[in-house]
Amino acid sequence: MLGTHIRFMAQVNRGAAVSKKKAITSAIRSLAQMPQRFPFFEEPYIPSNKYHKLFVEKWYLILYQIQDDTVYVDYILDCRKDYDWLVKPR
Numbered sequence: 001m002l003g004t005h006i007r008f009m010a011q012v013n014r015g016a017a018v019s020k021k022k023a024i025t026s027a028i029r030s031l032a033q034m035p036q037r038f039p040f041f042e043e044p045y046i047p048s049n050k051y052h053k054l055f056v057e058k059w060y061l062i063l064y065q066i067q068d069d070t071v072y073v074d075y076i077l078d079c080r081k082d083y084d085w086l087v088k089p090r
């Protein structure tokens with residue numbers, strides 16, 4: 001997902017794409033320290049206490065899980081786009 005966002009942005013502004021990639025990867029790497037510090041992502045059709053949510057610079061939402069001592073980033077979402085597919089029943 002990160003690659004898709006950055007490639008799209010690079011078509012318009014390469015410098016902005018590089019900067020955004022650094023911001024997102026830095027935020028993800030910060031999860032190595034206290035990943036529990038971010039709240040859970042609560043939506044009716046998402047299992048309770050499954051994903052934590054981390055917002056990055058206005059528009060990006062990172063959803064991740066913590067299992068044992070490992071952090072798994074499952075989604076990197078651009079909040080300007082519709083992500084109903086994630087929060088609606090299938």
